[in-house]
Amino acid sequence: MSMKEWMDLDIDQLELLEVDDLEKARVKKHVLNRQKKSSIWRNMVVSAALGVSVLTVATGFAFPSLVSQIPFMDHVISYFDDEEQHYKNFETFSTDIGLAQSSNGITVMIDNAVYDGTNVTVAYAIETEHDFGEVMDVRAPNWFDVSEASGSGGTSKITKISDNHYVGLETFTPHFEENQHPETIEVTWKPEAFNSFSNELEVEGDWSFAFSLNRVEGDIQLVNETVQQKDVSFTLKSVEFTDVSTVISYEQVVSDELLKEWPSVTPTFHISDDLGHVYLDGGGGGGTSHDNGKAFYGTTDFGTIQEGASKLIIQPVEIASLMSGKGHIEVELEPIVIELQ
Incomplete structure (x- = not known):
């Protein structure tokens, strides 16, 4: 599809497809631990890197003004309606990235991204000349790489919305030394x-993106309560x-006896409020341990608190596992009730 055709694209022509169970189950790359490595930044703030290789030719362009003229590219986050509560303010407070790269008949376009001090969420779109069927996947050795982070873990989702259009959503937690939270990340x-x-x-192709994100400021309520x-x-x-x-930020300590068995x-x-709204039911988050799991320091995020709620109820449920699907048990702890300020 040419750029002129992109600009003339009519959203009414896009046939929205049902998302099947396979797609809903595509929560992958849960632990993307990797060794810390140096990153080369040549003042590439909100700019795409252009590349030419022997087998592929890649073209790149920044297009913040063009995005609004491509109906399905604008407001990518709106296609993830099942997570509307979690991302309801994404459009308002995210950073417009507006980058695109084309290679071997596939154009990848990053729409918006947000960094809340702990997690990063990136919304993007894909246009392709190839038939990938109902579920597409992407191969990227370092996934989304954050400068100065020692590793990251998160989830990935790509949804088909028409024959040659897909939208993607990435949420990941970069791990920094001493649990730091930089004001700006690259x-x-x-x-x-x-x-x-x-x-x-x-x-295969040649796509390359680089951008920076400033932290969305928030209000911290200290708790320091132990169960x-x-x-x-x-x-x-x-x-x-x-x-x-x-x-939420937390730490846990596990006995040597439990770790020997599991x-x-x-x-x-399980996180809810006093009005009955459930924000998380069984989800976890990223974290680090320097002693093989005995002490664990982590964070978990969820959507914004519903208006009118005065209490937040957080119940930790520990999953003690043999790993690799060999068995596990659940250890429920007492809930922690927080009076919202």
Whole structure:
């Protein structure tokens, strides 16, 4: 599709497709741990890197004014209606990125991104000349790489909205030394190939993006409340309220005896308010441990608090696992009730 055709695209011509169970289950790259490495930044703030290789030719352009003329490209986040509560303020407080790269018949366009001090969310769109079927996947060795971060973990989702258009949503947590939260982060993303889940199609190419994000400021409420059982002690350190999310920070200590029996012990949460709204039911978050899981420091985020709520109820549920699907148990701790200020 030419650029003129993009600009003339009529949103009424796009046939929205139902998302099947396979797509809903595509929460992947849950632990993307990698060794810390240096990143080269040549003043590439909100600019795409252009590249030419022997096998592929890539073109790149920044187009903040063009985005509004491409109906499905504008407001990508709106296609993820099942998570509307979580991302309801995304459009208002996110950063307009407006970058595009084309290679081997696939154009990738980054729409918006937001960094809440803990997590990063990136919304993007894909136009392709190839038939990838109902579910597309992307191969990128370092995924979204954040300068100065030692690793990251998160989730990825790509949804088909018409025959040759897809929208994607990435949410990930970069891990920094000593649990730091930089005011500004620099992000690079270099997909190497796109492939299909329904056939053996894989299309390699040359795409490269670089942009920076400023932290969305929030209000921090210190908690420092501990709940424990015999083998697990969990301390909720704080809750941060931003315009786009709510972030809880915590640490836990697990006994040597429990780790001998169950080598992985990670927290998940049931989080609700006094009005009955449920914000998280079984989800977890990113974190770090320097002693093989005995002490764990982590964060978890969810949507903004509903208006009128006066209490937040956070119940940790520890998943003690043998890993690799070999079995697990759940250890429920007492809920922590926070009076909202």
